[in-house]
Structure formats: C-alpha cells, structure tokens
Amino acid sequence: MQGEVIISDDRIQLKDSTGMLNDGIVMDKVAKDITEEFCKIVHTPNACILDVGFGLGYSANKFYELGVKSYTVIEINPQIYNKACEWAKDKPNVKVLMGDWQNVIPELKSAGEKFDGIFMDTYGDRLEKYTNFERHAKMVADHNCILSIYEYPSIRDTDTLNFVYLDLPQKSDYPIALKASHRLCWSYFVAGEWRKEKYFERVDNFLSDKLCDTIIKENEDTLVFKKGLATIDDIDHSRNFYHTPVKYNAELEQVLNDTIFSRFKKVKFDDLWIGLLKYTVGHGYDRHVESNKGMPLDDPNQMVDCIEVALNDIGSTQVYDEWYKNNRETFSNVKAKKGQMLHYKTYQHVQYNKVEEGDRWQLLIFLKNSNYKKHPI
16 A cells, blocks of 8 residues: 555544545554454464554454464555554564565565465555465465455455355444455465365474474384385375384373364373384385275274374475375475374375485374264263
C-alpha cells in the first residue's frame, strides 16, 4: 500500500482519501476478530511464521501471544513499517522487513529462510498480484506449511481449499462493515504444491537431542543387519539396514503418551512395535506397505500408523500420496532433522533414501488399531 496514511489506535486511513471507497480506510478495529481467527488457523506450536502486512498489528500480536519460534513480517508502507519496528524492539525472535513482498520473498529464499505458516492480508493489491502470491510463497515454505490469504476464495476454487465459516457480529458504530459470514481458507505445502490434504504430520523437536543420543547408546550393541529385495506391482523394493527392538525407556514412553496418545488411554512401552534402525553409506529402505495384507483396515491387530523419528541429521525420507500406491512421481522429500517426527499411514509408499555419507539413525514405531484405546465414557 503506497501513500501517506493517518494511523490511530483503531484505524489506518489514507491521508488523501477524497472520493475513495470507505473513505480510504485501510484497516479498522472491525478486522481484529477475523484477523485473530486467521492467525489460529496458520499457527502451529513452535512455528516460524511469515506475515505479509503489519497493519494495526493485530496478527503480529496474536501470533506472538500464541507463541512462535520466529516471526517475520513484510511491510511496504514506511509509516506502518516504523510502527512495526517500534513493536518489535523488545522481541529478539522478530524480524521486520521493509518492501514489496514480490521483492522481499526472493531475498528470504536466497537467505535459506523456511516457514511453517504464512498469512497474507494486504491492501490495494490487484487481483493479478494476489494470484502470484502462491508461487512466491512456495519459495520459502517448509513441508506442510500452512498458507492462508484473506482473499483466497477470490483466486482459487474453494473445493481445492480447506475452509471454515466465521460469523461476524455486526456493529453499527463501525465506519465500515464486514460481511456477516466469511470463509477463512487455507492450504498445505505438500510435494511442491499448495494442496488441500497433507500426506503426513511433522513435528520438530519431538524428542530431545539427549533422548535421541540415549536411545542409540542403549541399543546399538544389539543391531542385526537386514537385507531384502521384493517386486510388488512391478516395482522393485530393496532394503539394506541394521535393526534391533528398542529396550524399555520410560522417557520415550512418556513422550508418546503425552503426544500420540494424548486423547487415548495410556499405552505401555512393551505393547508397541518400536525399532531402532541404522543405515550406512549406500543403505536404504524402500517399502510398499507395512499394513497386514488381507486383514481389514479396522481389524484390532491391523497396523495403521507409522511414527518415524530422526535420531540424527543424516538422510532423508520420501513420503508419497497415500491414495495412489503405485505413484512414484508425487512425494515430499523430507531431510532428517534430529528429533523430528513424521507420522503417516502404514499403507502409504515410503522410501528411506540411500545414505550418501555417514550413518543414519532412525526410530520406527508401528501402531495397531488396538493401541488406540478410548477413555471410558
């Protein structure tokens, strides 16, 4: 948004607004509630957030209240930029950038920045410019990044988006009125595109560095080399790795009960399939399916979920679209990050890529339907 503005506590208005729609009001307190709802959609725990347009700071305040690993905001108007800088003075994990997002985002890409959530709400941009935002957002989106654009329904078919309706109170003392109901839309960055569905869940820092090291140390002496080759549906699947069942670890059991099973009855470590895997140079694991063939998916003994945790920073995993088992073209390639957890279905095609240097350490947990025991009513 170019042009001089008048900024008060509850409004931003263009100074030269004669004859303009809504008297040139750029942002008003009427937008606070809906802006905060957008933030709740985009936010995930310990997230790196990119916000395009500071405005009155409603989104900045809400993201910071929800808790972020880092918060970056792009603002094009010099006056609002100065306000944003003032707001950020005492916040070390905040970065305020001046300029047009079309120019700033490529600079963030060059710096290697990646974000878990992106929110875009700007004033005065043409529809064609909005349409280009997805392409720019791809440059800095991490796996499963959540993208929400205030005007998303105007640039994309809502059948391809997730959305919720938000009913907004109508207040007569506001100089501008929002629609009584608004669709808040979002998508996920999966396999190089903005999609409606995720292929997997990803949680960084799922296990602490110390616990990762402990699991390796406690179990590495019992590793056994495994090798295999199978052709399924005309696709070759090879496996070369070291494996051992994981010894009881109370801290790991507690983490699983606090996260994966937080909505269910607590599980016992010994009731789970938990394995430690090691891959040396040239070794990998190419799997077609881990669920039991011929067994209904709702059978209590059927394997339905796989939890993968990287115990060091070596290696990468390809996770494919769960609905197309023979598809070898559409996948997310996730680099290992120590303590990072990936959660996907056992009937998805997954490939633990061959290691090029060093040793890759990985924790695998296969879960049955019977592991998910509901609390009694």
